[in-house]
Amino acid sequence: MELLQVQNLKKVYNTRLGGQQVQALHNVSFDIGKGEFVAIMGASGSGKTTLLNIIASLDKATSGEIFLEGKGLSVIKDRELSAFRRTNLGFVFQDFNLLDNFSVKDNILLPLVLSGEAIKVMEEKLMPLVKRLGIEKLLEKYPYEISGGEKQRTAMARAFITGPKLILADEPTGALDSKSSSLVLSLFEELNKNGQTILMVTHSAMAASYAKRVLFIKDGDLFSQVYKGEDSKKEFFDKIVSTLSVLSEGGADIG
Amino acid sequence: MAKSFYLRMAANNLKRDKRMYVPFAISYIIFAAIYFMVITLMTTDGLKNVPAGESLQSLFAFGMVIMSLMAVIFLVYINSFLIKRRKKEFGLYGILGLEKRHVGRIIFEENLILSTLSLILGIVSGCVFGNLIFLLLLHTLRVSPDSRFSLPWQAFAYTAVLFLVVFVINTAFNFIQVRLANPIDLLKGGNIGEKKVRFIFLKSIAGFVMLVIAYYMANTVTSGVAAISKFFLAVLLVIAGTYLLFQAGSQFVLKILKGRKNFYYKAKNFIAVSGMFQRMKQNAAGLATICILSTMVLVTISTCGALYIGQEDILHEINPNDITITVWRPVDDGQIERITETIKKEADKNSVTVEDMYRYRSYSSMLFLIDGKLYPYGSKEIGNGNGMSNMDLFGYAKDIQIIPLSDYLSVTGDKKSLSEKEVLFLTDEKTAEKINVDKLADSFTIKDTITSSKFLEGKNGKVGDIFIVTADEKSGEALIRQWLAESTENAFTNKFIINLKGDEAKLLDFSRNIESPVTLIAAENAQGEAGTTRVEAIYSQRVEGYSVYGGLLFLGIFFTVMFLSATVLIIYFKQVSEGYDDRDRYVILQKVGMDDIEVKRTINRQILMVFFLPLLAAMFHVAAARHMIIKMLEAFSLTNVTLTTWCIIICSIVFTLIYVIVYKLTAKVYYKIIKF
Numbered sequence: 001m002e003l004l005q006v007q008n009l010k011k012v013y014n015t016r017l018g019g020q021q022v023q024a025l026h027n028v029s030f031d032i033g034k035g036e037f038v039a040i041m042g043a044s045g046s047g048k049t050t051l052l053n054i055i056a057s058l059d060k061a062t063s064g065e066i067f068l069e070g071k072g073l074s075v076i077k078d079r080e081l082s083a084f085r086r087t088n089l090g091f092v093f094q095d096f097n098l099l100d101n102f103s104v105k106d107n108i109l110l111p112l113v114l115s116g117e118a119i120k121v122m123e124e125k126l127m128p129l130v131k132r133l134g135i136e137k138l139l140e141k142y143p144y145e146i147s148g149g150e151k152q153r154t155a156m157a158r159a160f161i162t163g164p165k166l167i168l169a170d171e172p173t174g175a176l177d178s179k180s181s182s183l184v185l186s187l188f189e190e191l192n193k194n195g196q197t198i199l200m201v202t203h204s205a206m207a208a209s210y211a212k213r214v215l216f217i218k219d220g221d222l223f224s225q226v227y228k229g230e231d232s233k234k235e236f237f238d239k240i241v242s243t244l245s246v247l248s249e250g251g252a253d254i255g
Numbered sequence: 256m257a258k259s260f261y262l263r264m265a266a267n268n269l270k271r272d273k274r275m276y277v278p279f280a281i282s283y284i285i286f287a288a289i290y291f292m293v294i295t296l297m298t299t300d301g302l303k304n305v306p307a308g309e310s311l312q313s314l315f316a317f318g319m320v321i322m323s324l325m326a327v328i329f330l331v332y333i334n335s336f337l338i339k340r341r342k343k344e345f346g347l348y349g350i351l352g353l354e355k356r357h358v359g360r361i362i363f364e365e366n367l368i369l370s371t372l373s374l375i376l377g378i379v380s381g382c383v384f385g386n387l388i389f390l391l392l393l394h395t396l397r398v399s400p401d402s403r404f405s406l407p408w409q410a411f412a413y414t415a416v417l418f419l420v421v422f423v424i425n426t427a428f429n430f431i432q433v434r435l436a437n438p439i440d441l442l443k444g445g446n447i448g449e450k451k452v453r454f455i456f457l458k459s460i461a462g463f464v465m466l467v468i469a470y471y472m473a474n475t476v477t478s479g480v481a482a483i484s485k486f487f488l489a490v491l492l493v494i495a496g497t498y499l500l501f502q503a504g505s506q507f508v509l510k511i512l513k514g515r516k517n518f519y520y521k522a523k524n525f526i527a528v529s530g531m532f533q534r535m536k537q538n539a540a541g542l543a544t545i546c547i548l549s550t551m552v553l554v555t556i557s558t559c560g561a562l563y564i565g566q567e568d569i570l571h572e573i574n575p576n577d578i579t580i581t582v583w584r585p586v587d588d589g590q591i592e593r594i595t596e597t598i599k600k601e602a603d604k605n606s607v608t609v610e611d612m613y614r615y616r617s618y619s620s621m622l623f624l625i626d627g628k629l630y631p632y633g634s635k636e637i638g639n640g641n642g643m644s645n646m647d648l649f650g651y652a653k654d655i656q657i658i659p660l661s662d663y664l665s666v667t668g669d670k671k672s673l674s675e676k677e678v679l680f681l682t683d684e685k686t687a688e689k690i691n692v693d694k695l696a697d698s699f700t701i702k703d704t705i706t707s708s709k710f711l712e713g714k715n716g717k718v719g720d721i722f723i724v725t726a727d728e729k730s731g732e733a734l735i736r737q738w739l740a741e742s743t744e745n746a747f748t749n750k751f752i753i754n755l756k757g758d759e760a761k762l763l764d765f766s767r768n769i770e771s772p773v774t775l776i777a778a779e780n781a782q783g784e785a786g787t788t789r790v791e792a793i794y795s796q797r798v799e800g801y802s803v804y805g806g807l808l809f810l811g812i813f814f815t816v817m818f819l820s821a822t823v824l825i826i827y828f829k830q831v832s833e834g835y836d837d838r839d840r841y842v843i844l845q846k847v848g849m850d851d852i853e854v855k856r857t858i859n860r861q862i863l864m865v866f867f868l869p870l871l872a873a874m875f876h877v878a879a880a881r882h883m884i885i886k887m888l889e890a891f892s893l894t895n896v897t898l899t900t901w902c903i904i905i906c907s908i909v910f911t912l913i914y915v916i917v918y919k920l921t922a923k924v925y926y927k928i929i930k931f
Binding site: 058079082083085086089091093097098099100101102106109110111113114115116119122158 | 516517520521522529530532840843844845846847848849850851853
């Protein structure tokens with residue numbers, strides 16, 4: 001069975017004034033298998049962040065359903081949602097969302113602490129992960145003392161430490177310079193090789209080229225998708241760019 | 256056109272940031288109004304014909320000086336707080352192309368609008384409430400309002416000058432703030448505020464030691480004089496200690512908690528400890544200020560309240576009998592006779608009844624009762640060796656009166672005889688129990704100690720003096736020379752003790768009218784020496800006491816209102832800035848997978864802790880200060896410990912209630928901010 005199934009997802013926003021309706025998602029369906037690394041691309045306003053928020057259970061769909069390992073998200077009670085998110089999903093955000101009052105170490109351990117893990121278990125999980133992400137020397141520092149790339153690697157560690165079924169990344173390189181970006185992305189790639197399923201939303205063709213499959217969204221609908229297959233990263237990048245140019249023929253801005 | 260641009264910009268800024276500037280303006284108005292009223296009371300002609308009006312007005316003058324200082328410090332502090340918050344906005348102006356001098360101009364105009372409006376409103380409310388306060392004051396002083404209220408020009412002038420000074424300082428500070436930073440720093444403004452606290456351990460220890468010393472000092476003072484002289488030092492120590500403990504002590508404790516992994520890495524403690532760590536780091540100074548101000552409010556109002564309510568106790572303590580007239584020598588028996596007659600005549604003339612009157616010769620001095628032994632002033636034993644300072648010594652001081660046996664017998668009607676080297680002790684039971692000597696100056700034996708006598712039972716209360724009865728004047732003089740080493744020439748005075756009945760106003764008239772005829776008779780022999788008589792009357796002291804202590808109470812209330820509005824404003828600003836910080840934290844915690852309700856509960860708990868910590872600390876300070884306050888009030892002859900304690904307790908309860916209400920009101924703003 002597929003890990004994540006998105007079926008006929010529709011999202012309509014009501015604007016606060018005038019009751020005008022804005023359709024963010026039309027009718028989106030796709031599946032993601034275990035161990036996949038999928039990127040979702042689209043122009044600003046195409047609905048990709050809405051999609052991610054709904055998958056993350058931060059937002060609710062107007063109609064349609066999402067299944068994680070066959071279980072529908074809409075049947076989960078509100079009270080259990082946080083716990084569900086904590087145990088099944090890991091988040092990496094564009095603006096890191098680290099807490100300034102926690103050290104790097106405590107930021108990473110936060111989800112485990114919330115789940116009530118024993119300190120021994122936490123530390124066992126922590127060390128190999130931070131070594132792999134190259135932030136083992138920063139553990140005692142605070143978020144405002146480290147660089148953007150380091151912050152994002154900390155946020156990644158926080159997302160990965162619970163061993164989530166699915167990692168959701170929202171423009172993870174959006175606030176980083178190119179060097180930090182490629183470091184972060186190759187870490188995503190490496191973690192994916194070890195079996196981690198990742199869903200990433202991005203603007204950047206460069207970032208998307210690290211994925212194995214890219215979905216394109218336009219005006220709330222799935223437009224097309226490309227697979228990396230046996231291509232090299234450069235070839236896959238070219239493929240993505242040419243798809244984007246087709247996508248933008250309607251005049252859409254691809255940023 | 257350009258001119259109106261700045262003005263409009265400034266007005267818009269104030270309107271936009273009204274969440275911050277309206278409360279600031281309100282406290283500004285309160286400060287101005289109170290200051291205006293104090294000056295009015297200080298200079299108004301209306302108080303000139305109130306008894307003790309002079310001392311009352313100098314009291315207000317003293318209060319005015321302290322108030323000026325407070326107003327300047329506080330308004331400057333709040334302004335700096337508000338301006339530092341807006342660094343980011345100034346950065347934006349810079350990027351939009353406004354030069355620093357333009358930004359400076361805008362802030363200047365803002366400050367101008369704010370200050371002028373507040374000052375005008377303050378003075379207007381000062382005028383409006385001034386008359387009311389004046390009438391209330393007359394009522395408190397228990398004088399009939401025949402005095403007319405007038406608004407003196409000084410009130411306008413002084414208030415304007417003070418707030419002009421505040422305006423100049425604030426403007427200068429704001430200019431420096433804008434000038435010092437460059438646009439990029441300005442843009443980052445909000446985020447650089449992360450200061451590391453250094454020397455946490457040392458500072459914590461220092462703060463703790465300071466508090467312990469201050470608490471120890473407060474609870475070991477033995478006399479009122481010592482309490483008053485040590486009070487200032489204790490206050491400084493408490494202030495410094497509080498700041499250090501809030502700043503470093505909190506970090507120290509939380510660091511220890513963080514170090515205990517099994518405790519720290521539990522869901523509940525994890526968020527709470529880190530949250531507190533952050534909050535204390537940013538708010539330590541503000542919270543310590545709240546704590547100090549709260550303590551000041553409580554100490555001021557309970558002290559002034561106790562003095563005012565304990566008025567009668569004080570009067571009775573000082574005047575166990577209604578009137579004491581002391582006439583110094585030389586006077587002969589004929590004069591004494593005539594004085595007695597005069598007193599009776601005057602009483603008739605003023606239509607008051609003499610309930611009781613007696614006369615005796617007495618020599619007054621002071622002794623120190625330490626560990627059961629009696630030491631005269633300046634004796635070797637208490638001069639050195641026992642490590643007591645002069646001020647501690649006063650806690651052991653006892654007034655004594657040496658009286659000859661014949662006078663004792665004629666007043667009390669007792670039948671006693673004494674040989675030349677024998678004395679009688681007359682004192683209350685408590686003192687009698689403490690005294691553990693049987694010989695004075697090696698040669699005088701104490702024949703008997705009497706604890707119940709007319710001398711000791713005044714009409715209004717017990718007489719606290721020790722009376723030493725000697726065989727006759729000569730024996731008394733011998734005792735004075737040998738024991739007290741004081742001169743005995745004209746040593747004995749004549750004391751007339753008078754207790755009266757009648758109308759309060761008539762009694763007051765009598766107390767005032769009696770001095771000159773008595774002085775006239777007494778001065779006949781004195782070869783022009785002045786000051787040969789002294790009249791101490793409870794009736795005239797009562798009038799003066801109500802003036803002074805009533806005035807003190809008023810001043811206390813004024814100060815309390817100022818302190819309170821300062822405290823409230825700081826709490827409010829803290830809530831608002833906490834709100835903006837917490838908003839981000841709240842969103843992130845939710846995204847990371849923390850329960851919505853749990854997030855709210857955690858933040859709630861922390862906010863409660865942060866805001867009730869200063870109150871708790873203030874309560875500790877006040878509890879520790881209780882002993883010192885009681886001793887200080889003893890210096891004002893208020894020995895009613897129960898009354899003072901109740902005053903402190905009731906003030907604390909009322910203050911806590913106000914604090915809770917203020918917290919609740921300001922918390923509303925906080926929740927409005929974090930809701931999204």
